[in-house]
Amino acid sequence: MSDDAKDTRPILVTGGAGFIGSNIADRLAGEGHDVIVYDALSREGVKTNLDWLRARHGAKIIEVVADVRDAGEIGRAAREAKAVFHLAAQVAVTTSLDDPLEDFSINVEGTLNVLEALRSLPSPTPVLFASTNKVYGDLADVALERGEHGYSPVDPDLARSGVGENRPLEFHTPYGCSKGAADQYVLDYARSFGLRSAVLRMSCIYGQRQMGTEDQGWVAHFLLRALAGQPITLFGDGHQVRDILEVADAVSAYVAAWKRIDHIAGRAFNLGGGPTNAVSLRTLVEHIEALVGQDVELRFADWRAGDQRYFVANTQAADAALELGPKRPWRDGVARLAEWFRDDRALRAASPSRPLAAAAR
Numbered sequence: 001m002s003d004d005a006k007d008t009r010p011i012l013v014t015g016g017a018g019f020i021g022s023n024i025a026d027r028l029a030g031e032g033h034d035v036i037v038y039d040a041l042s043r044e045g046v047k048t049n050l051d052w053l054r055a056r057h058g059a060k061i062i063e064v065v066a067d068v069r070d071a072g073e074i075g076r077a078a079r080e081a082k083a084v085f086h087l088a089a090q091v092a093v094t095t096s097l098d099d100p101l102e103d104f105s106i107n108v109e110g111t112l113n114v115l116e117a118l119r120s121l122p123s124p125t126p127v128l129f130a131s132t133n134k135v136y137g138d139l140a141d142v143a144l145e146r147g148e149h150g151y152s153p154v155d156p157d158l159a160r161s162g163v164g165e166n167r168p169l170e171f172h173t174p175y176g177c178s179k180g181a182a183d184q185y186v187l188d189y190a191r192s193f194g195l196r197s198a199v200l201r202m203s204c205i206y207g208q209r210q211m212g213t214e215d216q217g218w219v220a221h222f223l224l225r226a227l228a229g230q231p232i233t234l235f236g237d238g239h240q241v242r243d244i245l246e247v248a249d250a251v252s253a254y255v256a257a258w259k260r261i262d263h264i265a266g267r268a269f270n271l272g273g274g275p276t277n278a279v280s281l282r283t284l285v286e287h288i289e290a291l292v293g294q295d296v297e298l299r300f301a302d303w304r305a306g307d308q309r310y311f312v313a314n315t316q317a318a319d320a321a322l323e324l325g326p327k328r329p330w331r332d333g334v335a336r337l338a339e340w341f342r343d344d345r346a347l348r349a350a351s352p353s354r355p356l357a358a359a360a361r
Helices: 019-030 046-060 071-080 093-098 100-119 156-161 173-193 218-227 247-259 281-292 316-321 330-350
Strands: 011-014 035-039 061-065 083-086 127-132 144-147 150-153 197-202 204-206 232-235 241-246 268-271 278-280 298-301
Touching: 011 019, 011 071, 019 035, 019 046, 019 247, 035 046, 035 071, 046 061, 071 100, 083 100, 083 247, 093 100, 093 173, 100 127, 100 173, 127 173, 127 247, 150 156, 150 241, 150 278, 150 281, 173 197, 197 247, 204 218, 204 247, 204 330, 218 232, 218 281, 218 330, 232 281, 241 247, 241 330, 247 268, 268 316, 278 281, 281 330
Parallel strands: 011 035, 011 083, 035 061, 083 127, 127 197, 197 268, 204 241, 232 298
Antiparallel strands: 144 150, 241 278
16 A cells, blocks of 8 residues: 555645646545645636645645646656656647647656656655546547437447457547657556556546636536536537546545555556446536526537547446445536536625636646
């Protein structure tokens, strides 16, 4: 077990002011750990998450405002830590298409900076890397049929269980290439240098402290548009299916991976809602309409590069290796997020000077 009660060193969370990062930092600080929240604060609103963490946990939150491409700064933070959760990243496919070099430098160079800092230590510090289901490509070779609830594989085994880790990697778009390269570096540093590293390939994570956009965080984006009475644009036909996972369940998986790192080092796991939390975009919009009590105007645009018509993660490997419990049903989780947005709006209305809550990942 990686958590030594006598080890008082802090835990490093890169991208710690972002959506998932701030939720991980909150869980770890709540369990009594000091947490280095390392974030460039480059995305609009992420400082609000850092302020929230400091207000909740005080001195247990150690703020480092810096870029993961700064090898000296990230090296110092990594060498001080007893564990590293590496979530800092460029996270949007569209941004990667606009500036592939920037995408590469953040996602690949930044990850190598973390790995090299840990490789220099006499005793390997655990590192958990946030990867993506985009490493599997667009799954264009998977035969699909469109039913009442969206696209699903013709293959009954795939339809029942989802896409497993044995699926060949196929990187599409600069974002897929950069995250895929970083994913493979993290795994190879376990092979080549004995780092205690593991990879979590995430599907769609949603929940509190997320402020989604069309490019990233689409569940929150849909909710925010609906609550504001604004139209939602669906890229493609809206029948594409994703498995979605509430952020508290994702955080539990990350913490479990850290605590079991000696048993799972060198492995990659799918992390998502799985088949029981698979939903088409249109079905999600229908549920949101019920939650907000009004119809939502839908607009449509062309399919985007690398879009998957279907992706549902087979999570059996992670569930078994990390001893994960049941996942929150998606309808319940989305309702909880809608309520959080309503409460946040009410607080902002009562305190006009309060900044808009936002998130980075």
